[in-house]
Amino acid sequence: MTLGDNVDVVAPKKWMDGWDKIYSQLLQKTDDELARVDVGHRVQQLEHALAITETNTIGLKVLELGSGEGNVACYLAKLGCKIVAVDALASAIAVAQRKTKILGLFEQIEFRLDDMDGWPIPANNYDIVIAIQSLQYLFDRTIPRLREAMDAVQPGGFFVYSGNILPHFETDPPIRFISEEEIRREFKDWTLHAFGTEEILRKPDDLRGYVWLIARKPMIHK
Template sequence: MRFLPHLLKRFVHKGRLVVIGPDGVRHAFGTGEDGPEVVMRLNDDKLDRELFFNPELVSAEAYMDGRLTFEDGSSVYDFLYLFSINRRGLASHPVQQALRRGWRAFKRWHQSNPLGKSAKNAQSHYDHPPEFYRLWLDSQMIYSCAYFPTPEASLEEAQEAKLRHIAAKLKLEPGMRVAEIGSGWGALAIYLAKLGVHVTAINVATEQLAESKKRAEAAGVLDRITFFERDYRELTGTYDRIVSVGMMEHVGVNHFDEYFGTVKRLLAPGGFAMIHAIGRMSPPGTTAPFIRKYIFPGGYVPAMSEVFTSLERVGLWTADCEILRLHYYWTIRHWRINFEAKRPEVVAMMGERFARMWEFYLVAVELGFLHGSNMVYQLLLSKDRDDVPVIRDFIVDEERRLAAPDA
């Protein structure tokens, strides 16, 4: 190997990485302390150079294609764990610094989500067959961060607790009009409809909407939910409450003002909104190249400074902010374990390359919430300062009421 050792000598400080080249020669990097030992084989002469110049993207693509494999009991989880605890060493390399400057230069282009393109970007991820997602999500098919009362809670318990936590923050009354921007497979809309409100739920993913309608009908609340295949910018009317879960990550930093401006436009007098999304505690950055190319095209996890700067420009009050730090790590860990258990069925349904891609994705994001800067935030937003109760005790009180057996 000619190129890769220059990078790995600076990169691997914790743990140990053994790289077996195409010629069978083993190269070891790292002390073996404070981390796992990973044995990786390069099955292609070109990988030495390709990994040196773009390790984050090429390692994923090479694993998907079988050009990069793991041996001696090592796995892609071990490899990405090693990467996650050594990420600062990678970022310090001059070639990687230049690469990141290039990504930042094209940041706004990468996150361009005008009408039409926004829908195509979302559909590329969410319009896989519902049967695929059913294999590894909870029974309600909730594909967003759960809310764990304790780390030991089951995924089912934590997702039900998340629905209850959000409903408590919305402070609903029977007959209210609620808009849900980005409705997934309908679990939240169904939960809220059962509380006696009417929900207008919008989504741009056709498969999700079809499945949502089936679920709402089975739950007996289809008459209280109106589903639309529609971009958030196309929604009209006014609503007492607006809720958006796991949607803002798809907006793109260029469109934050448009997104929050739409929320402001849709709020009825005295109403407020609850926004739940992934953020980062670090300064503004870019989307990792593998995630951007294969998983969430057009997606971006914003720094909180970018979120609040947009809210300042739009003129919305942030009445409450809660940061969920490890909850998504626990959530994705459940998803990954479920996925691994169902992997043969995924391969039969979607193919080996897709299974490897999804495996790489789930492991990468799980560890991003454990060792990286990612977290989840929940905001309550209003047009006037006192539209949201000024004492937040109402959230806990309502959450306990909803959790009562006779609720």
């Protein structure tokens, strides 16, 4: 794989080039720097949900859509999970693979250079599906792909979602925000372990809204 292998996606090339630059810069970091595994509150809330439901994390099958530099995949691999991590940028996959090798987690994570969309996700195939700040870049396919990803979760499994909502700066083309109301409607039959919205001032004059969710799919009772 070379860093020129990026997969064509619906997001504008200038956006992908910007993210590609960030990951290419990460490749210049030392092993000690890349060995850090920083995850946000969403993954910590997932870990809490797994704990209070007494879910054994060893061998759990995880699908992550938009895996970036691999922090989430590595964190869950440390808990014993088996992860399929998908990203469309070769530079992101390269960073994640290097991080995984440094941490000795390579056998637990399968990295896939691919679009988040355009291929079938087997139904009821994963214990956890994660889509953090990713599905909104599928535009008119955002909600359909969300539903396909939800279908991929086994009964009793978990879905982790995070995405932007208003307020947010204008983009061209417009990002497909999944609103708080839409998220609640899509997951109305699931158990919500964490749900919330927030606004963060990323820099002066750049206030961004977020919505997130950790939800458990209903069990099948015979």
